[in-house]
Amino acid sequence: MRNFNFNNFTDIRFGTDQIEAHLHDVLASYGQNVLLVYGGGSIKKNGLYERVMHQLPDLNVFELGGIAPNPKVTSIEAGQKMTKAHNIDVILSIGGGSVIDASKLIASAHYYDGKPWDLVLNTKIRQTLKQLPVVDILTLAATGSEMNKNSVISNPETHQKLGTSGPNSPVVSFLDPTLTYSVSKWQTAAGSIDILSHLTEQYFDQAENTDVQDGMMEGLMRTVIKWAPVALNEPDNYDARANLMWSSTMALNGLVRTGKENGWTVHGIEHELSAYYDVTHGMGLGVLTPRWMRFALNAQTEAKFARYGRNVWHLVGSDVAVAQAAIQATYDWIKALQAPTTLTALGIESNENFAVMAQSAVTLKHLDKVAYVPMTSDDVVALYQASMTTVGFE
Numbered sequence: 001m002r003n004f005n006f007n008n009f010t011d012i013r014f015g016t017d018q019i020e021a022h023l024h025d026v027l028a029s030y031g032q033n034v035l036l037v038y039g040g041g042s043i044k045k046n047g048l049y050e051r052v053m054h055q056l057p058d059l060n061v062f063e064l065g066g067i068a069p070n071p072k073v074t075s076i077e078a079g080q081k082m083t084k085a086h087n088i089d090v091i092l093s094i095g096g097g098s099v100i101d102a103s104k105l106i107a108s109a110h111y112y113d114g115k116p117w118d119l120v121l122n123t124k125i126r127q128t129l130k131q132l133p134v135v136d137i138l139t140l141a142a143t144g145s146e147m148n149k150n151s152v153i154s155n156p157e158t159h160q161k162l163g164t165s166g167p168n169s170p171v172v173s174f175l176d177p178t179l180t181y182s183v184s185k186w187q188t189a190a191g192s193i194d195i196l197s198h199l200t201e202q203y204f205d206q207a208e209n210t211d212v213q214d215g216m217m218e219g220l221m222r223t224v225i226k227w228a229p230v231a232l233n234e235p236d237n238y239d240a241r242a243n244l245m246w247s248s249t250m251a252l253n254g255l256v257r258t259g260k261e262n263g264w265t266v267h268g269i270e271h272e273l274s275a276y277y278d279v280t281h282g283m284g285l286g287v288l289t290p291r292w293m294r295f296a297l298n299a300q301t302e303a304k305f306a307r308y309g310r311n312v313w314h315l316v317g318s319d320v321a322v323a324q325a326a327i328q329a330t331y332d333w334i335k336a337l338q339a340p341t342t343l344t345a346l347g348i349e350s351n352e353n354f355a356v357m358a359q360s361a362v363t364l365k366h367l368d369k370v371a372y373v374p375m376t377s378d379d380v381v382a383l384y385q386a387s388m389t390t391v392g393f394e
């Protein structure tokens with residue numbers, strides 16, 4: 001286990017009716033001027049917007065809607081202008097990971113006079129800046145953005161989708177599972193796959209003997225595997241939505257990454273897919289993960305894959321048999337969520353960009369050094385190529 005520092009100051013308000021009980025006072029404690037950030041407008045259709053505004057009659061609420069999935073840097077620029085123009089005291093972010101990610105970067109950009117993309121390219125600058133407080137109301141269980149410092153921002157002009165980390169996570173996060181009843185089957189599946197991927201990325205890691213973290217992750221993985229199909233079939237099953245929501249937060253609030261090397265191989269490779277083809281993040285991960293597992297299984301890693309098979313999938317048998325069956329079980333679970341199982345099914349018809357995407361993933365994520373099983377750009381091209389068909393899995 002590596003050395004680590006761990007703290008997380010996000011105040012979680014989990015469950016129903018927390019918005020009515022606390023939202024007003026939480027926001028007012030930071031000031032009168034609120035920037036409300038949201039996405040495509042589903043909050044206006046499902047009544048959440050009215051419900052929130054009803055709580056805030058005495059606050060000055062300015063609105064920035066239209067944050068797109070895979071949020072674009074242009075939205076951050078718009079938010080930066082608004083926070084400065086209206087002397088914003090606190091950001092209220094309502095949505096999934098895209099909206100919360102965008103809000104956290106806007107919160108930093110408020111204290112910066114240059115272009116927000118500078119802060120993505122150079123996280124060190126961002127770390128020296130103050131950050132507006134971000135209060136969020138989570139509407140989709142997936143990313144853990146509600147309790148971490150990360151944002152992932154896209155720049156379509158440069159074909160880049162990059163992670164950036166701020167000094168603070170949201171100050172308060174409202175997690176009401178009932179708000180996720182309206183999440184579509186597609187997004188429920190994508191979010192659940194994202195949660196599982198966050199866990200496998202941290203579980204299969206160069207640091208050894210991290211039993212505290214691995215045991216917690218096995219429990220979280222079993223939870224997602226159990227409840228995602230239930231949420232898909234019964235969208236308003238509270239227990240399913242509650243377990244998915246809390247596992248998404250716990251998977252990426254920093255707790256289980258402690259003491260790890262944190263190679264995050266598949267995310268680096270997926271970010272290139274989203275940057276070039278704007279695919280749904282979780283769906284890209286769902287296609288790549290089983291193929292990456294096949295790549296990563298070797299004599300050195302077999303015992304860890306067998307542990308995954310026994311403790312997560314309840315498989316029995318020899319190490320090699322359990323390891324292979326666990327990878328197939330991962331693929332079958334993703335398929336059963338009605339998720340695409342090939343890049344072709346995600347609309348990627350040609351391999352023309354694979355070489356440049358692979359090179360970028362290896363360079364940005366140092367996949368040749370910190371990955372669980374180091375990868376060259378040729379390995380990544382082969383992974384993209386293997387993800388074009390179901391050969392080996394069907």
Ligand SMILES: NC(=O)c1ccc[n+]([C@@H]2O[C@H](COP(=O)([O-])OP(=O)(O)OC[C@H]3O[C@@H](n4cnc5c(N)ncnc54)[C@H](O)[C@@H]3O)[C@@H](O)[C@H]2O)c1
Pocket residue numbers: 039040041042068069070071095096097098099101139140141142143144145148150151152179180181182183184187190191194252281282
């Ligand atoms: N910050 C992090 O640590 C982190 C981790 C992983 C991924 N990400 C990033 O987060 C983004 C993905 O976020 P996401 O998976 O939460 O999805 P999202 O925020 O992009 O939302 C996906 C879609 O679901 C809709 N939606 C949201 N809530 C809904 C609801 N209650 N009912 C109906 N529709 C709803 C949105 O309008 C949107 O169209 C990607 O850019 C990804 O790279 C961030």
